[in-house]
Amino acid sequence: MATARATAALAATSLAERPEHPVVGRAVSHESAELHVTGAALYTDDLLPRMPGALHAWPLQSPHAHARISALRTEAALAVPGVVRVLTAADVPGVNDAGVRQDEPLFPAEAAFHGHAVCWVLGESLEAARLGAAAVEVDYEPLPSVLTLAEAIAAEQFQGAQPIVTRGDAAAGLARAAHRCSGEFEFGGQEHFTLETHAAIAQVDEAGQVLVHSSTQHPSETQEIVAHVLGLRSHEVTVQCLRMGGGFGGKEWQPHGLAAVAALGAVLTGRPVRMRLNRTQDITMTGKRHPFHASWEVGFDEDGRLQGLRATLTSDGGWCLDLSEPVLQRALCHVDNAYFIPDVELRGRIARTNKTSQTAFRGFGGPQGMLVMEDILGRCAPLLGIDPTELRRRNLYAPGQRTPYGQLVRHAERLPAVIDEVAARADLDARRADIAGFNATHPHRKRGIALTPVKFGISFNHTAFNQAGALVHVYKDGSVLINHGGTEMGQGLHTKMRQVAATALGVPLGLVRLAPTRTDKVPNTSATAASTGADLNGGAVKDACEQIRARLAVVAAERLEVGADAVRFSGGSVTAAGGEGEAAGTTLAWQEVVQAAYLQRVQLSAAGYYRTEGLHWDPVRMQGDPFKYFAYGAAVSEVEVDGFTGASTFLRTDIVHDVGDSLSPLVDLGQIEGGFVQGAGWLTLEELRWDTSDGEGRGRLLTQAASTYKLPSFSELPRELHVHLLERAAEDGAVYGSKAVGEPPLMLAFSIREALRQAVAAFGPAGHAVELASPATPEAVFWAVEAARQASGS
Amino acid sequence: MGSIEITVDGDPRAAGAIGPHTSLLDWLREQGRTSAKEGCAEGECGACAVLVARPDGAGATRWTAVNACLPPALAFDGQEIVTAEGLGTAPTPGAAAELHPVQREMAERGGSQCGYCTPGFVCAMAAEYYRPDRAAEERAAHGECGPNGFDLHALSGNLCRCTGYRPIRDAAYALGAPAADDALAHRSMQAPPPPRPTSVRDERGTFLRPADLAELTALLGETPEALLLAGATDAGVERNLRHTRPPLVLAIDRLEELRGLHVTETAIEIGAALTLSEIEHTLAGRVPMLDALIPQFASRLIRNAATLGGNLGTGSPIGDSPPALLALEATLLLVSATGEREVPLAEYFTGYRQSVRAPGEVIKAVRIPLPLAPLTAFHKIAKRRFDDISSVAVAFALTLEGGRVTTARIGLGGVAATPIRALATERALEGREWNEETARSAAAVLRGEGTPLDDHRASARYRSAMLEQSLLRLHTEAVI
Secondary structure, eight states, X not given: OHXXXXXXXXXXXXXXXXXXXXXXXXXXXXXXXXXXXXXXXXXXXXXXXXXXTOEEEEEEEOSSSSEEEEEEEOHHHHTSTTEEEEEOGGGOSSOOOSSSSSOOOSSOSEEOSTTOEEEEEEESXXXXXXXXXXXXXXXXXXXXXXXXXXXXXXXXXXXXXXXXXXXXXXXXXXXXXXXXXXXXXXXXXXXXXXXXXXXXXXXXXXXXXXXXXXXXXXXXXXXXXXXXXXXXXXXXXXXXXXXXXXXXXXXXXXXXXXXXXXXXXXXXXXXXXXXXXXXXXHHHHSOOBOOXXXXXXXXXXXXXXXXXXXXXXXXXXXXXXXXXXXXXXXXXXTTTTTBOOSEEEEEEEEEOOSSOOOOOOTTTTHHHHHHHHHHHHHHHXXXXXXXXXXXXXXXXXXXTOBOTTSOBOTTTTHHHHHHHHHHHHTTHHHHHHHHHHHHHHOXXXXXXXXXXXXXXXXXXXXXXXXXXXXXXXXXXXXXXXXXXXXXXXXXXXXXXXXXXXXXXXXXXXXXXXXXXXXXXXXXXXXXXXXXXXXXXXXXXXXXXXXXXXXXXXXXHHHXXXXXXXXXXXETTEEEESSOOSTTTTOEEEHHHHHHHHHHTTOOOEEEEEEEOTTOEEETTTTEEEOOSEEEEEEEEEEEEXXXXXXXXXXXXXXXXXXXXXXXXXXXXXXXXXXXXXXXXXXXXXXXXXXXXXXXXXXXXXSOOSTXXXXXXXXXXXXXXXXXXXXXXOOOTTSGGXXXXXXXXXXXXXXXXXXXXXXXXXXXXXXXXXXXXXXXXXXXXXXXXXXXXXXXXXX | OOOOEEEETTEEEEOTTOOTTOBHHHHHHHTTOXXXXXXSSSSSSOTTXXXXXXXXXXXXXXXXXXXXXXXXXXXXXXXXXXXHHHHOBOOBTTBOOBOOHHHHHHHXXXXXXXXXXXXXXXXXXXXXXXXXXXXXXXXXXXXXXXXXXXXXXXXTTOOOSSSXXXXXXXXXXXXXXOOTTOHHHHHTTSOOOOOOOEEEEETTEEEEEOSSHHHXXXXXXXXXXXXXXXXXXXXXXXXXXXXXOOSEEEEOTTXXXXXXXXXXXXXXXXXXXXXXXXXXXXXXXXXXXXXXXXXXXXXXXXXXXXXXXXXXXXXXXXXXXXXXXXXXXOEEEEEETTEEEEEEGGGTEEETTEESOOTTOEEEEEEEESSOOSEEEEEEEOSSSSSOOOSEEEEEEEEEETXXXXXXXXXXXXXXXXXXXXXXXXXHHTTSBOSHHHHHHHHHXXXXXXXXXXXXXXXXXXXXXXXXXXHHHHHHHOOO
8 A cells, every 4th residue: 555655656746647536537517618508708709898999800802813902092991981090011010921931911912812801991880890991992903813723733833841751662662562553532621610700809008018819729829920010029919818719720820910900900099909700701811721632552462451652742722831831741641540551652742822821720631641541441442352441450550660750659559459449339240231231122322331540640740839838826725726828719628727737736626717828927838739738738737736736745744744755635635645653644724735835935836837758850851750649549430321312311420539548538528529520521511612713703712601611510410429438548648648639539530431432332333442522522422322323343 | 669678688778779780699799798609690500599589379488599690689679588698697706607407408518618609509409498399299219309309400500610519419308397487488478578660760771660561561662672571581691791781671570461370271371471480380290391391491590580471582593492382383472552462483483583573562471272282292402401501402292193193393493593393394294104214204304404503502413413313212202
């Protein structure tokens, strides 16, 4: 017993191990759940009625896909009643750039896409600002535009670096392969469609300090961009994010320029400025998930084992670079997904097109890279005469193997483990037989079932971003207030951080309160992105709490008459471990120890810091160990396809997912289910259509509303959805043994797409390859069914 | 006329200084009631949903969830609104939260993540929670209905981007019956506030709610360009997305003369200002074609406001009711200050969003002749099964005698500038034996009907293929 306790004492200061009775690991509701359901939770634009006198901003958007702005006249706009000011490039005191690469002018001299904001009007009301924008006169000189990936590839219109990941000799791998296939695959992007559109409210205080409330995943970068646009230093700008009504990567980069416009307006008018994009503006102005084109050649040996892969991935970056380079890097680092490919050459490039700037979106290129591989396997399996699940199994990474970019696949044994478990839980083999029976008796409806795995690397590829800070205060009454650099967008980060703090301090969860994210509390933060929010900020919160706890342990040790390392904090009680001395069995209340510490002039506040150890990445050679660990998962999905229409029904999905030891099971379950359905939306429903004609509307987004861009609804929730967290899965490289969960589950939705492929195949003879467009909308599925009906067997 | 007043969460609030173009949502938010959110501004996402006290047809109140982003606030003069803030209270310093049962289930089951859509879900869910016949439906959980009688379609107009919906479904299916002392259940036993005449004129425009049909037709005779407003599910989108600002708005949704529903030996007459939900409740089972159509028509939130008169009045070629009503050989009663006339729906549409409705005329009712054709079907082809706009809609009404098709009426939407009858296909069916060969040859004719276009919803080729497939499907699925 004594030994166990001593181990626990040491463990309490290690990153991954948990103390006894931890608050992490308990299934608790979202920390704002009661505020959400009563409508009391405030989002940025909800501050407006609480901020009298605010001006409203409205953009003038380009009606051309590409045009030089030869003149811009604002007189008529200023004559509109209620118009206060028109913001143009001439008003920018600092740098006219919404990004950091000087390729994203905030007030452009050239409209680079249909819908590009060329100036902003400030009005006493939103209606006045809108009418003012309509009165601005702009002379456009239309320029040639490039809209599609095919056009950009043909014109060789690329931007940014063109990285290559290689291992071995892809040509040799292909040459020795018994079976070779090649193909192309172009697939669509995805609109974030956060229910809360982009919003910011800026104000200036009496000392000239600029405060921007912004719906941003990256307050520090919003702060930096606002500062450089205004020509200020960072310490003159504060950014606060109360919470976001969804982020999904869409608020990692896109909020900066919008916050800067609001801040510029506030500085120039001395009044608060409210900026809130309506849905049409949000969807036509801001970035989305990158569409990709892939061309590939793959080789398998006689047993279906991958021998070589040569592929070129071209992403559609839109009009400026934005985050396209790191997105492409992550895509190339995930083409392998869960499979070992001995000889490989992966080339990447970014097309520049006259569309919105494509940006971060849950998975950050990873899903696109993995989709290429899953599509290859789905298409090639019937040509190889191997069941697709078996083909996937045969190619899984084995322990000791490395990725094409050189990283050891640690815990590779978890891949077959999650696959075996999900196959068993889904009763896969028996249901395959049932489905064959169903299909034999239903000429117009066919079912399909598929299993797909996920391996996803956790950490920012860019090593420097893998750091975080926190600020923790313990007040004299024992209550705890924590601040950290991460933002809350619904993913439950704040819930987890409260649990981490309560665990590290050994206090009840109710004693820990969390304050909104602000750049003047924790500086120089990284984006809450790449699924790293809990890993990084959790490490920092834990560090801050442990500093305070160590100081309190000294205070308590005197009273308990033990050494400080024998003091235990748990559940609001402070006790001595070990059972020696007179104080054995004595329990001090947390509040009592805190009081005593204050009187002894012991600091009750601490700044915490965390950086992920062991990472290195060479973005030029595209080699290194960019990830701290991999998150694993697998899903089995069954679908039914209606042969008359191509419409599909999701019958059942089973998921086994590796979240390490969950910090907060209810939150993690929500991330898995939500990610899965969002992935299913991307792959089957959500379709961005642009006017690619040469007519007047060229470049216009045609699906720019909820009525035309369809998100998943209840009808896309599988009738049965079973999620199981992989057990005994502690990750020793992350806070309290947990793993990141934000992004990896999105790719579990590949199982839906591959099940659709199986169902489509059942309309035709055995052994033919099925090509399926993405998104696999009812129309796309219908044409695939028609092709299957006309196919001849192998 | 008294001052403009809307009761929100039990508090009467003056709403004088707003013109006809301020939505209920914007007005609520200006009042500081910010629980209702704008997500899409076109009635697709439900983040703005609130409850309104509406007549249940039997003298009491039905708590009805509607989108607040679409109707003008002035349309609620004298009415009672309940928001998520009124259903329960958040924790405040020193006081624990007091959650409504719907809120408690949503909070405890992980039904909220970012929380932005949540107040709207809570209101839509509360409306179904209070639906009087919900608990009476003792059906086992099936398809899209919970063991507690909760119809998931009540939430078809709410979008959530975070949760994937499973916990929301679980919350909905876990709801019990309202407690005996439940305030809103108690309120629902009394009559809702009656409509009252409203008149607001200022520099932004004029909003009038006439007291009766005679006043309406007189007004319309003087100003035929007025916007006739019922559920605002189309007009609200025009205002929010295309910024139309009609100078005169005439609210007609509560006119009793437009809200009748009469069944005679020869016809069913449906008042043009009845909402689709009201038609659904009242006619349940009487017209199988409508039973098939209405659940596929937009979402519950929209159907709680939208009217048949509105769907026909806008003249959209992709409205879902015209194909069904064409196949049923419906006629429209048009009324004006000078009289009333009856027009077959097949002769009503004259071009894209154009009709024979003359200036000064209003649609009073839709008349469906009886007896109904024994074999009917409504096929809606859309990307998403819940709440989507049709790429193609096909309605069939067939009479078979001795194995032969004696009459065939087929209405099509989405394949021409107006809803049309598939006349060539009807001819290809009539007089023929109802067998696979007939279905195949007629389907080939149907494929060629209309002049479908390529657009963002579907290709012309797919639309044509769907016409053909729908007749094949009818033959396969029809139970004779």
